[in-house]
Amino acid sequence: MPAPLLLKRDWQRDHVYLVQFPRAGCIPSLSMFALKLETWLRMTKISYSNISNEFTKFSSKKQIPFIELNGRQIPDSNYCIEHLARVFKIDLEERLNPIEKAQARAFTCLLEESIRWIILYNRGKNNKFLATEEGLIKHYRGAKKTFFQYVFVEQLRKKIWKLCYWQGIGRHTIDEVENIAKKDLTALSVFLGDKQYFFGSTPTTLDAIAFGNLAQLFYTPMDSEVLRKYMEENTPNLVSYIQQMREMYWKDWDEACQTLSLNTQNDTLICSDVKR
Numbered sequence: 339m340p341a342p343l344l345l346k347r348d349w350q351r352d353h354v355y356l357v358q359f360p361r362a363g364c365i366p367s368l369s370m371f372a373l374k375l376e377t378w379l380r381m382t383k384i385s386y387s388n389i390s391n392e393f394t395k396f397s398s399k400k401q402i403p404f405i406e407l408n409g410r411q412i413p414d415s416n417y418c419i420e421h422l423a424r425v426f427k428i429d430l431e432e433r434l435n436p437i438e439k440a441q442a443r444a445f446t447c448l449l450e451e452s453i454r455w456i457i458l459y460n461r462g463k464n465n466k467f468l469a470t471e472e473g474l475i476k477h478y479r480g481a482k483k484t485f486f487q488y489v490f491v492e493q494l495r496k497k498i499w500k501l502c503y504w505q506g507i508g509r510h511t512i513d514e515v516e517n518i519a520k521k522d523l524t525a526l527s528v529f530l531g532d533k534q535y536f537f538g539s540t541p542t543t544l545d546a547i548a549f550g551n552l553a554q555l556f557y558t559p560m561d562s563e564v565l566r567k568y569m570e571e572n573t574p575n576l577v578s579y580i581q582q583m584r585e586m587y588w589k590d591w592d593e594a595c596q597t598l599s600l601n602t603q604n605d606t607l608i609c610s611d612v613k614r
Contacts, residue, residue, distance in 0.1 A: 342411045345389055351408055354379065354386035354422065357395065360405040361598040364472040365557045366591060370454055371415040372403040374550030378419055380587045380604055381541050382395070382428050388600035399614045419543060422472050430459050430542045438537055442544045445529065445536070449551045455507045456519045457554045460561040462499035462508065465491060467559040476598060477586070498558055519555075521571075527573035551585040573579075 346355045356379065358372040379386045389406075397404035397413030404413040405422070412421045423429060431439060467473045477488045492517035502508030507515060510558040526548065527542040533543045536548065555565055556577065570575050584591055 344406055344409065344411065345395060346406050349409060352385070352425075352566060353407075354384055355389050355401060355406040356386050356392050356578060357389045357397075357405065358479050358600075359393065360390045361572075361594050361600060362473055362558075363470070363476065363595055363598070364467070364559070364586065366594045368473075368554070368558065369402060369470075370450075370457065370550040370554050371401075372413075373553060375403050375405075375415045375418055377549050377583070377587050378543060378546040381546060382422075382426070382430070383421050384426055384428075388475065390600055410529060419546075433540070433544065434537060441529070442537070442542065445526065445544055446547055448525065449547050452518065452522050453551045453555070455505060456515055456522075457540075457560075458498055458553070459510075460501050462495060462502045463512070463561040465495045465498070467527050468494070468554065470596075472559060484589045503583075512561065515563075516568075519565050520568055523569060523573050523576060527576050530575055530579060532575065545583065549580065549587075552576060552580050553584070 345357060349355065356372075356376060357371055358376070362368045365373070367376065376386075376388075391402055394556055396402055398411060399413040401413050403415055403418070405418045406412075407421070407425065412418050416510060433441065433444065469475050469491045475483065475486065499508060510518075521568075530536055535545045537544070556569060560566065587604055589604050590595075593599070594602045
């Protein structure tokens with residue numbers, strides 16, 4: 339199979355080019371995987387630049403996000419992290435013992451195979467916010483804006499709902515799905531406890547994964563406010579955790595959402611204890 343064409347032809351060595359969706363008005367990325375990967379890059383202080391996929395460019399696996407590094411495309415956020423960790427000799431899980439690594443794997447699956455689908459279920463039920471300033475509407479003008487508002491958003495909703503149905507979660511009622519989410523959130527809350535990060539005072543990849551997913555629940559409009567209220571009332575440590583992660587790694591959050599620029603920067607030196 340021929341190598342995929344690079345979007346960045348004049349690349350710099352050891353500089354990561356992160357290809358992702360354009361910014362949204364309520365969150366820097368509506369993709370939990372892109373938010374995870376960009377947060378991980380900020381945690382590790384790897385030099386990177388964003389490239390918009392302009393809603394049309396995808397990886398060789400037809401996924402977003404993906405990265406380009408040293409003239410090579412790497413698809414899938416998890417493989418991106420594995421590749422970057424290997425190239426830059428970074429191991430955020432180095433200090434974890436085997437039991438903790440097993441816990442990290444289990445909670446990764448909870449977030450990416452349960453919470454993720456709960457988010458998509460809600461967007462498959464109602465994604466009208468995409469056609470507002472909280473969503474993506476400011477990227478469009480004229481006839482393209484009209485098409486996006488009245489045609490594309492509904493087409494996307496139906497596509498998401500079809501995915502949810504065939505995955506299985508789409509066969510459940512909203513109450514059943516929210517009950518699943520409450521159990522997941524409670525498990526995460528109990529495991530986090532009063533720790534700064536999921537495994538203590540130093541962040542790991544699980545923290546990037548958790549933030550990428552939990553921020554979607556907390557900051558993006560859902561079909562109902564049940565889960566956000568549940569988090570505020572029953573898992574306040576998760577809310578504090580999300581806010582702390584945002585403050586630590588996304589000081590430019592408001593700027594990114596207001597300007598929709600992919601070129602804003604977090605202005606704080608972070609994670610100085612990461613081994614490189």
